[in-house]
Amino acid sequence: MNYGDAVAHLHIARRVFDCHQPRPTQLGSVWLPLPHILLIPFVQVYAWWANGFAGVIPSALAYLSACAGVYRLARHWLQAPSAALALSFFAANPNLLYLQTTAMTEPLFLCEMIWAAVWLVEWRASLDDKASDSGNHNNHPRQLRLLWLIAAALVAAIFTRYDGWVMALLAWGSIGLVLLRRGELRSRAFWLASAVVVAAPVAWFVYNATAFGDWLYFVRGPYSAKAIEMRTAAPGFPPHPGWHDPWVALLFFMKAAELDAAVLAWGNVLLVLSFLGTLWAWFTTCQGS
Numbered sequence: 001m002n003y004g005d006a007v008a009h010l011h012i013a014r015r016v017f018d019c020h021q022p023r024p025t026q027l028g029s030v031w032l033p034l035p036h037i038l039l040i041p042f043v044q045v046y047a048w049w050a051n052g053f054a055g056v057i058p059s060a061l062a063y064l065s066a067c068a069g070v071y072r073l074a075r076h077w078l079q080a081p082s083a084a085l086a087l088s089f090f091a092a093n094p095n096l097l098y099l100q101t102t103a104m105t106e107p108l109f110l111c112e113m114i115w116a117a118v119w120l121v122e123w124r125a126s127l128d129d130k131a132s133d134s135g136n137h138n139n140h141p142r143q144l145r146l147l148w149l150i151a152a153a154l155v156a157a158i159f160t161r162y163d164g165w166v167m168a169l170l171a172w173g174s175i176g177l178v179l180l181r182r183g184e185l186r187s188r189a190f191w192l193a194s195a196v197v198v199a200a201p202v203a204w205f206v207y208n209a210t211a212f213g214d215w216l217y218f219v220r221g222p223y224s225a226k227a228i229e230m231r232t233a234a235p236g237f238p239p240h241p242g243w244h245d246p247w248v249a250l251l252f253f254m255k256a257a258e259l260d261a262a263v264l265a266w267g268n269v270l271l272v273l274s275f276l277g278t279l280w281a282w283f284t285t286c287q288g289s
Helices: 004-015 034-043 046-051 053-074 080-091 094-099 106-132 139-158 163-181 188-212 225-232 246-261 266-288
Strands: none
Touching: 004 034, 004 053, 034 046, 034 053, 034 106, 046 053, 053 080, 053 106, 080 266, 094 106, 106 139, 106 163, 139 163, 139 188, 163 188
């Protein structure tokens, strides 16, 4: 069974070519385009579009890539058995197991976020390697390659979900801060890659302005989340629990996170185990160093 959003993602990808006026603007204005672009080759098979299988292919591949990224990230601090345990917690998440069989955007975004984290960690380590062995110039190409991989992951995230815009700002800002503290902010590669990262949201603004006459059409248009929320709110009632109430909103967020992690009572158990596991990993890493 698919969410209504998953069905809509399949339809958007299909209508880019299967419509009276095929054109790029059929990608719409609210949802970001990359998930739909990745779906386009698979929805051309009518049966795959009709039964939803077209959505499985990119989502399942993103899920597998994310699993590989989690293990690689864990191996930077943990031994293989512990890294495998961390991977099992991620891979066996029931919510993710379901989502990777649909056309939802979460598996793709998780994949981009994880690999951005992997390459950020490796990029930072490459700076230390460069400082500890100043005579070794073989590390410089690797450092540049990692910088461009991070930029590519962030651009992909920007075109996948709006959460990616915040992630890109924080991740790329942290890179700039590290380079500033090391006196290397004049790096030509950094500024060129920065221009590419900044160009991604600007391209979305330009697309909305050109196609729909408003550069913020995705925020304030009739199909925006805000417009739909206000249209569907019951008269005299707030659009959702937690409306202008941060405490209630936090309670709903925590409960949703708990239910996403595991079924019912197991959510609290998993939360405690994850916290203890993080402390144990931090302690053993400090002891080893």
